[in-house]
Structure formats: structure tokens, C-alpha cells
Amino acid sequence: MPELRRDPIIGRWVIIASERGKRPYDFVVEKEKTKGGFCPLCPGHEHTTPPEVLAYGRPTHNPNGPDWQLRVVPNKFPALVIEGELDKRGEGIYDKMNGIGAHEVIVETPNHHEPLSALPVEQLALVFRAYKDRIIDLARDMRFKYIIVFKNFGKAAGASLEHSHSQLIALPIVPQIIQEELDGCLRYYDYKERCVFCDIIRQERSQDIRLVDENDDFITICPFAPRSPFEMWVLPKRHQSRFISMDDEQLFQLAKLFSSTMKKLDKILPRVPYNFMLHTAPLRDSHLEHYHWHIEIMPKVSTVAGFEWGTGFHINTVPPEEAASILKGS
């Protein structure tokens, strides 16, 4: 019998319908052709991107030269632009404002052929340090209310470049999904005086049926009501509302667990396209008792179709308990 499950944070329902798994395996990973050709993110091609806003590991003072370990550049085709005023205004019953924001690309490695799952832990720690450094820097611009960091891997998951990279977008408003999370977390906190994510971690560690991986500081679980097969969340075990509150040791521990998590995914579904998204407290909130930052990893193995568009429901053919057990054993 299929099951309807509700996410305890924002109240999103999903249908866990493993019976539909009888259909030809929904999550066969289609091989993506390597495009080859010119890569603007490779060393030696620095002049083809906008001037960098951050670089690690460059030995000499030679901005935009080729000797770097990690590089952050503005997106050449930004969804939002950095110059200008918001100019909030109406058009009859409608509301709009200028698309002010920042859109940057984090080039995670100089090596074109090295996917994130193959990065050495030290290099992955640099990636997370870059997220932190860029958020701190951009937060000084008071027009921005939220910064979303995300990664699209594989064409099916929206990546237009092969070279391993993630992106960040600074937004002049707190996005709907984050606001719903914040509202849900606050409702729970008002009722229980506890963080809902801390309670989730407690229950997942004690039940041990959706736990994928953990170390002293971090934990990876398949969430109770996952939108997609093999969806995973990585959370700090100790309450922390902001990603930028992490020190270097925590960044390293995160990289360790994240690397091991992504290797597990890659073993089960080799080179599966995926998205991951950092959820952290809005820029203008400091330490929130009710919110808990985390990273959501969504393998791209199903299609958002009419039912999902029309309802906000998701149909998932792999129960998270089954996904966790497969991933844990890998």
C-alpha cells in the first residue's frame, strides 16, 4: 500500500509508492555525452570569464592568472545583476522590482575531469570555505536578504558546463521555500521549545533506519518525506543556524562526511545528475534557536510532471528506508 508522508518542517506531503517501482526502473541513469570543446573554467582560460572575486592557492600576486586551486567568478550570464536600485513598483494589481542581486560561479577544481565526488577532502573543504567567504563578503551589501548556494551536476540537472562548479545567487528577498521552512521551524519551536531539525537528528540516530553516514560533527540521512529517490540531507549534529558560523575544523569535518556521502551516491548511481542546495538562515538573522542549516542533495532520477506542478506533492518510488539501507551498505 502506498503511503502519504508529511515533512515535519514545511508540511509538504509526498507519496511513497514503491508499487510503482514495478514500472521499468524509473532511475536508470542516462549516459550523458561528454561535450568536449572549449571550457571557460579551465586554467589558462581565465580571461574568458568576468574578473575573479576570489581565488585560493595562487602562489604569486597575479589575479586571473592560471595558478589557482579554486576560483570564484561572476556568472557571465547572470540571472540578477549587481548594479542598480531595487525600485519596487506596481503594475495595476501586480508587483515587481528590478532584478538586483549577485550571481557567482565557484570553480571547485582546476581539473576539468574531476567531479566533486572525486575531489580530495582538503579540496572539498576549500569549496565550503569559498561558500563561507563569499557569503560573508556579499552580506555586507544591505540590499541582499538571502544567499542561496547550489550545485547542478549533469545536463539533466541543469548544468550547462561540465567542469565541476557550484553557484551562488544573492537575492533581495528571502525566498518562499526558506520562508516556509523558517515559519515551520518557528511553529515547532513555539510548541516544543526545541529545534525541529535537532529532534529529527535525535530520532534518526535512535531509529537508525534512514541514517546513511555520520562522523563526530555531521550526519547524513534520507529524510522521512523525500521528494526524490535517494534524496539526502547533511546536517551539523550540534545546533547551528548559519553556515558561516563554522570554523575551519568544522569545514573540514563537513568536507569529510560530504565526500563520503557523495562517493556512496556515485557508487549506487554512477555519475547520476544531481542538485544540492545549502539552506541557511537569512543574512539579517543572527543565531536562531529554531533554525538549523543543512544541505539537501537531490539526485535527478525522476521528472517533475503535471501532478507535481499542480499539487506540490511528489511521488517517490523508493522509500527512504530502502534508499538509506542501500547507500549505507555501499
Added chain:
Amino acid sequence: MPELRRDPIIGRWVIIASERGKRPYDFVVEKEKTKGGFCPLCPGHEHTTPPEVLAYGRPTHNPNGPDWQLRVVPNKFPALVIEGELDKRGEGIYDKMNGIGAHEVIVETPNHHEPLSALPVEQLALVFRAYKDRIIDLARDMRFKYIIVFKNFGKAAGASLEHSHSQLIALPIVPQIIQEELDGCLRYYDYKERCVFCDIIRQERSQDIRLVDENDDFITICPFAPRSPFEMWVLPKRHQSRFISMDDEQLFQLAKLFSSTMKKLDKILPRVPYNFMLHTAPLRDSHLEHYHWHIEIMPKVSTVAGFEWGTGFHINTVPPEEAASILKGS
């Protein structure tokens, strides 16, 4: 300069970033290979589907025989099942219930090679009549709170069968997106004492920059804050909260406008994969002053990626004014 636009109903923001249109045309329609092979929806194969729950046009009393004009059958791989109790229960901090519901397939035509955009208007009117008849019938089951009708056309939009069909799913709860719409509409009504959709229709007819098509009873617009390029909404001009309130003449007029709308889309983007979703009032509400049924058409020309998953925002490279002008002229 990109623009941030807010949907006046549920407050969803989208980024209209036509500058990104400089990227290689995002909405090239990839040719989908015809799969061929056995089709369970074709006449003569009635025994391969579960027994039908509705058929039109069959001359003799011969259930599940081959002489039909339109047929509705339970989905062979249902996301929800019809037998059983909801049995709402907890698992620690989590909530779940049994996946009780109905999942049916509306076979829109006996002709395997006839897409919806090519259906004669009379046949399309039958399709809409089938939606109405099935909603009325299923609504008698008091376990159901909402029925979503939708269509997935093309593999990229989630269709697993080529033969033209739509689907309906009866749900034991009102889905999140519909609830958000209802809440937004009620907020607007409380403030203005007018239906927000009626106001949208009024503004769109007077501005005439996002209007695609209309007849005496219905109107097609590109919404102000569309999630996808060439998104369109079809609405009844006179206030009506429930799809099932339509009489035969209205069903025919809807079919006329819908057919002409889909032909326009097909002309601009031949055989583009798409989803459409019927939004109507929940089953247990009768005539709502604040809600207005409509159909949302979403061509599948972009990818839901990390940014959309993480924020609920959408980035759209084609302003609706441009889309409407192209569609209108086609």
C-alpha cells in the same frame, strides 16, 4: 535589467531574465523518438488495462469492447489505491497515512497518432466532459478532498505512454499548492471584496499585452509571473469556482479556445513536451466567491535545477509579454 515579479495569488516570485536569452536558445525542442511497439491504450487492447470506469461513444452495450470514442480506466500502476482506510498515524515526530486515493487515465482518442492539439473540437469537448463526469462520480467518496486533473505530454514532461491521454488523481487531502492559492485568493478577497482572478482578467483584457486568445466565455493569457517560457493560463471569463459547474455549451466553448491555444503553442514550438493542470475548488467547497478555476499550461523547455529546488523561485528567460505577442500572432 532582469526583473523580479510576484504572482498576485500565492506570492511566488520569478526572475524574468531575458538577458540570459543570449545563451544558446534554452528552448530548443529536442526531438523525441517514437517508441512504437505495443500500446495498451489503443482500440483492441482494452483487456490490457484495468476494466474501464467510463466510456463515450460505444454504440452497443459492450463494456471494454473496441468501439469507443473516449475511455477512462484506472491507472495500472497507481500512485494511490482505492481500497482501505486512511489510518492517520505518527512515527515519532513524523506523520503519515495510507495512500488512499484514485488514479485514472483518460484516453482522449482512439487514434494513437492524434495528439491533443490535433483533436477535433467536439472530441476535446468530450475530454473535458470526461473530467467533469469523473470528478462528480469520485466526489461521492467522502474520503477524497481534492481531485487533480493533469496531462503530461512528451517524455521530457513525464509521459510514459505516447497515446494521447490525461490523468486524474483523487487525494485525501487538499494539496499544498491549491491550499496556498485558496489562502491567497481569500486574503485578496478579504481586502478588496473581489476575486483576484476576475481582477487579473479585467487587467489583462484592458492592458492587452499578455492576452493570447479569447472567445465569449474563455480567455488565454500568459501570466504576469510565469514559471516557464510560454506558460499560459486558460480561465472562464465569468466567475466560477468549480470546473464541474460548467454546462455542455461552456464545455464546448472551453474546448474551442483550448484547441486554438494548443494549436498556437504547437505552431511556435512543434510537439513541445508540456504539462497542463486543472486548478479547481476543493470537493467539499461549493460556490466560492474568492476562487476561480483555471487550467495552467506549462511547456517543458527549461530544467528545474538547484536554484528552483532551493528557493521556489523560477528563472524565466522569456518575458510573458514577448511570449504572448509571439503566440497571439501565430
